[in-house]
Amino acid sequence: MSDAYAGPEGQADPTYQRFARLAQAYVGAPVSLVSFVDEVGQVFPGALGLPEPWMSRRGTELSHSFCQYVVSSDAPLVVTDAREVEFLRDNLAIPDLSAIAYAGFPVRDLDGQAVGSLCAIDDEPRVWTTEELAVLADLAQACSSEVQLRSLGERARRAQRAATQSDRHARLLLLMSEAFADAVSVDDVLDTIQRVAVTAAGSRRTAVAVVHEQHLRWVRHEEVDGVPAVLWRDVALSDARWPSVVAVTGGGPQIFEDAAAMAAAFPSTAGLGGDGALAILPLTAATGVLGAVLLRWELARDMDADARSVLSALAAYAALALDRAQLLEARREVAHVLQAAMLTDLPTVDGLTITAAYAPASMGEDVGGDWYDAIALPDGSTALMIGDVTGHDMGAAALMGQLRSMLRGLTWTFQEPPGAILRRLDDANLGVGLRATGSAVLAHLDPPGADGGRELRWSSAGHPPPVLLRTDGTADVLEGEPSMLLGFRAGVARHDHTVTLFPGDVLVLYTDGLVERRRENLRAGLARLVATVVSAASGEPWKLIEALAPAEIRRDDVAVLTVTVG
The missing domain is CATH 3.30.450.40 (GAF domain)
Structure with missing residues (x-):
């Protein structure tokens, strides 16, 4: 060229x-x-x-x-x-x-x-x-849903610029476009539908239903005095007595200027939910009808062309956003399942209780590269591993799987100290062109000696330090000489450190999602971890995750591996 x-x-x-x-x-x-x-x-x-x-x-x-x-x-x-x-x-x-x-x-x-x-x-x-x-x-x-959402947003912006007499309408469209563009998860979309319906259409109450198998399920609604709870039960798509069913089975929007008009068309609704206007809009996407949104006004109102246009736009934005969110959420779920599936079963070792937990991030769309592993080695020792590949997407998860498998193979094949194995991992990682970057801890725990103690030898590649809970209730942070992260240079000097574990001691390995929080240094997170381990006198992985990184604040994947010496 x-x-x-x-x-x-x-x-x-x-x-x-x-x-x-x-x-x-x-x-x-x-x-x-x-x-x-x-x-x-x-x-x-x-x-x-x-x-x-x-x-x-x-x-x-x-x-x-x-x-x-x-x-x-x-x-x-x-x-x-x-x-x-x-x-x-x-x-x-x-x-x-x-x-x-x-x-x-x-x-x-x-x-x-x-x-x-x-x-x-x-x-x-x-x-x-x-x-x-x-x-x-x-x-x-x-x-395609993304393209269509953008097109709708651009149409809204053009409408706002083109006709000042339609200024309010255009601003409403722009409001809806921006609101739904920010909705990522299905819950976000459902919440946005309820919020935008009040803001853009002026409805007093809003409910949202989704098509589930052969039923319509109301997943967002509020209890209203005088409205029986049975109204919000699942309804079969074959039950044409209800305007919501007619809307989603091909009848199109069901819009009534007052309760009397709705009761005339659907006698089953007589006396339900007040006297005001009501609209039930199907949420139709390229994949089919996803559900319906119900809007209820306190008073009767004239559903003129402008009002119907706003409702039509609301349904279009909501359907496209819900379609996109459902598709991506389904794929994210598959990604998390695949990632969890790569974390193999832990070995059973006499005198040791090895437990682990993995929790995906609760916020955002990402999956991560956190992992753990343990292997019973031929010489009677046990290899313990934990790591975090850089990144928060499917690429990171894929690299994690490859790097983890590579370390498993090297650990099994070469009877060498952890630092030497991590050097080999760097060489192989860069040599085959994988070039995965991240942190890891590799530890070897020996069989018990004459005094019942087990020597633990470990090496860290830029990973947060292990924590050791002693039988006397104290806890030590096993900080050794820091070394470079994985994946940047071959032949990096890796240092080994040793400590002796006795019956009753608990070793805790973890990834940074357990201790890191925004606008807080790592030392504060480590102190919180030590205090939690000491107060619980246990290293149960799920309890640590629930105490330090509960779902409502967890922004990163978390992996925890604990070993209790028997």
């Missing part, structure tokens, strides 16, 4: 970059893209793994585009080897971008038209699995 290249160029977008990271983490392909196509070429606001200069320019002409075929056909394009596909074999993406295997799914706009794709690319032939394609399809659907 000449320096006179004048094709399209794009910019990185944090949200689309996240979708690209998720696609790469789940599928494991070298390249993942979120791309958009027009008549001139394509741009990549989300991209990982592209060669230069394409990664910096984030755009190509159509001569380098597979995405254009996803858009033109409005259908997935999945190929094992593009060189064997007639309409692709001459595409310049093959020699310039090393695009051999390709799996791309349409990203659609508000009108349901394909405007781009979310794809994974491999530089060698590859047969894509059913699970990989299902993940890419789900992520493309979530990416």
